[in-house]
Amino acid sequence: MKALLSTAPGGPDTLQLTDLPSPVAGPGELLVRVHAAAINYPDVLIIEDKYQMRPPRPFAPGGEIAGEVIGLGEGVTGWGIGDRLIAVPGFGGLVEEMAIPAASAFRLPESRSFAQGAALLLTYATSIHALWDRGQLKAGETLLVLGAAGGVGLAAVELGKARGARVIAAVSSEEKAEAARKSGADEAIVYPRGPFDKEASKALADQFKAAVGPKGADVIYDPVGGDYCEPALRAIAWEGRYLVVGFPAGIPRLPLNLTLLKSCNVCGVFWGAFAARDPAANQAHVEELFALWDAGKISPVVSATYPLAEAGKAIAAMAARQVIGKLVVEI
Template identity: 50%
Template structure:
């Protein structure tokens, strides 16, 4: 079968397409024939050995996929061959068949296309876990979403809107902010031109925002924390800006606010039943037309390096999908 392989750490152009042996389903595993896989920004880091997940070489990028089960291993009871499924696998999905733990597989309704389902695991799963599981977001509250046009940022705009919140989208260009407004943002902040703290305070009549959703970090983190309301929740999603900020803890004391870590991958391992419930909720929203993930582009497997370059250069608006 065909697979995109990282055989030596480097930029996307160093990846190669090769024939490898098909996987076998071990105990507790299922083999899924990949119909669509999705890429995320962290895939650009994994292939350069700059991410906390460090698979042994060679490996395939791609942490999420949708497809049809072709085989099941000993002890598998919930899934059977022929089932349509979505799956999260940390890495390894950019190949024609993938062996996945049964615990990381969820049944896929017939009325949800593979390409839409493939991109739900990481960005939307992270966001639902963040806003509902960690942020305790309530209808009527205000959410500031940093990096609002990126993968998790767009998901946060959509899900927060579905949950009845007021969304303030924050991004670095008018084009990106216009994109965020398409998915439910009612207000916007261009933090390349405006002071983030000042503008968020203005938009909330001085009260500050109830929840900050921050996948960016860097210089914007402290500004956003300073704009958090009394008893606000600051959600640490990631550090796309590169720098991990150092936060003055006196701000947390003075505001009576919380800084809450969002480690979706670890939550999946520790709380698999809740993970499955979140995925089922996302699939239900998609099936009902209430959630409409935007696909930036679909690439054939052989063009995975070009797709990763789109992510590395921050040109992708929405999900980047790979099909075999």
């Protein structure tokens, strides 16, 4: 089978398309023919050894897949050959075939394409856990979403609207602002590219404050980090909730006096650990996501697809923060 492997730390140009023996499903596992694998920001980090998980090399990036069952390991029940599924293995998805734990798989309805299915779990499951569990978002509240045109950002916009919140999308270009509006954002603002000096940081804080209104943002969803964090926090409401989701712009240093002045909470969002620690709660979230999808309240945006041999280009685009919605490798 074909596999795109990381054999040494480095950028997408270091990935090698290789032939490997087909895997075998072990006890409790499904052997999956991978039809699509979504690209996410962790794929940028994991091949550079900058992610919290460092698999032994050689390994394939690709943490999110959709495919069909072609083999059953010992003890597996409830699945059959030909069943369609989606899963988040964390890495290993840029291959033609892979074995995954049966317990980690979710059924993909016939009405959804493999590309759509591959684009659902990581972004929407992260966002629903962030907004429902960590942010306690309520109808009528104001939600500020940074990086609102990326995969998790658009998911947060749609889920915020599904919850009945007023959603302000913050993005880095007018093209991205239009994408956020199409996904339901009540308002979209375009912020400048960092890094920011003190004056520029204050100007960005003023821009956020003007957009969210005098009360401030009840929930701030931040998958960006870096110099955007402090200006956004200055626009938070009294007893607001700041959701820490990711750091493509760098890990910020947060002045804790702001949290005291606003009596606000800063909440970490680690969906992978949540799903592992509380699989029943995660299962309930995934079921709710499919119900919202069926109701037309969410819909994964796949902005581009790539063949397996060109998956490195998708990772490079993600690294350059050029992506609207999700990129999917079709295998």
